Amino acid sequence: MLFLRRWIANPGKVGAVLPSSAALGRLVARNVARRPDQWVVELGAGTGTVTRALLGSGIPADRLVVVEIDPDLCAFLRRELPGARVVQGDATALRALLPEGAAGNVGTMVSGIPMLTLPPDLQRRMIDAWLDVMPPDGRLLQYTYSLLSPLPAGRLGLEGRRCGIVMRNLPPAWVWSYRRAG
Numbered sequence: 562m563l564f565l566r567r568w569i570a571n572p573g574k575v576g577a578v579l580p581s582s583a584a585l586g587r588l589v590a591r592n593v594a595r596r597p598d599q600w601v602v603e604l605g606a607g608t609g610t611v612t613r614a615l616l617g618s619g620i621p622a623d624r625l626v627v628v629e630i631d632p633d634l635c636a637f638l639r640r641e642l643p644g645a646r647v648v649q650g651d652a653t654a655l656r657a658l659l660p661e662g663a664a665g666n667v668g669t670m671v672s673g674i675p676m677l678t679l680p681p682d683l684q685r686r687m688i689d690a691w692l693d694v695m696p697p698d699g700r701l702l703q704y705t706y707s708l709l710s711p712l713p714a715g716r717l718g719l720e721g722r723r724c725g726i727v728m729r730n731l732p733p734a735w736v737w738s739y740r741r742a743g
């Protein structure tokens with residue numbers, strides 16, 4: 562109900578009527594890559610379905626940064642996942658939200674932000690802010706309801722591939738993995 566209420570309050574930012582399923586969270590978690598010293602950053606955590614899967618897959622809570630722009634959703638995440646490092650803020654200004662040592666060392670960025678509907682200049686600013694804190698071989702995972710790539714990979718200097726589809730999600734969703742081209 563909280564998710565639905567936040568969607569009614571801000572449909573453009575929330576971008577979905579229902580939260581993701583646990584099955585989608587697990588597919589995302591299986592595609593995370595990080596060296597032991599690296600961080601994972603989740604952007605647009607909502608009510609935390611994907612966060613739970615990331616933590617459940619063994620990513621240590623002190624190496625996961627959970628970013629959410631909506632204050633009500635942040636309060637919910639802090640209550641429901643007391644061990645998680647939840648940061649309220651805008652993913653466009655990501656560097657300022659990260660703890661010391663994380664910038665430049667984010668092995669995988671996980672995004673639930675509805676990128677498809679953003680204007681191209683905002684898309685560009687977001688991706689630039691994310692690449693800015695990732696090492697050259699860093700990975701970006703984005704999930705989407707779209708059959709096509711949720712990001713214009715070539716224009717953004719990225720290479721993308723589909724990791725898989727989750728039918729047990731309403732609607733079914735794809736997970737895409739991107740990295741810097743070349």
Ligand SMILES: C[S@@+](CC[C@H](N)C(=O)[O-])C[C@H]1O[C@@H](n2cnc3c(N)ncnc32)[C@H](O)[C@@H]1O
Nearest residue numbers: 574575577580581605606607629630651652673
């Ligand atoms: C489609 S929902 C995904 C929620 C959750 N990850 C899930 O899969 O159920 C998108 C989420 O991104 C958040 N969001 C949108 N724009 C954001 C931004 N610029 N920075 C941080 N979070 C943002 C919204 O508040 C919302 O919770």
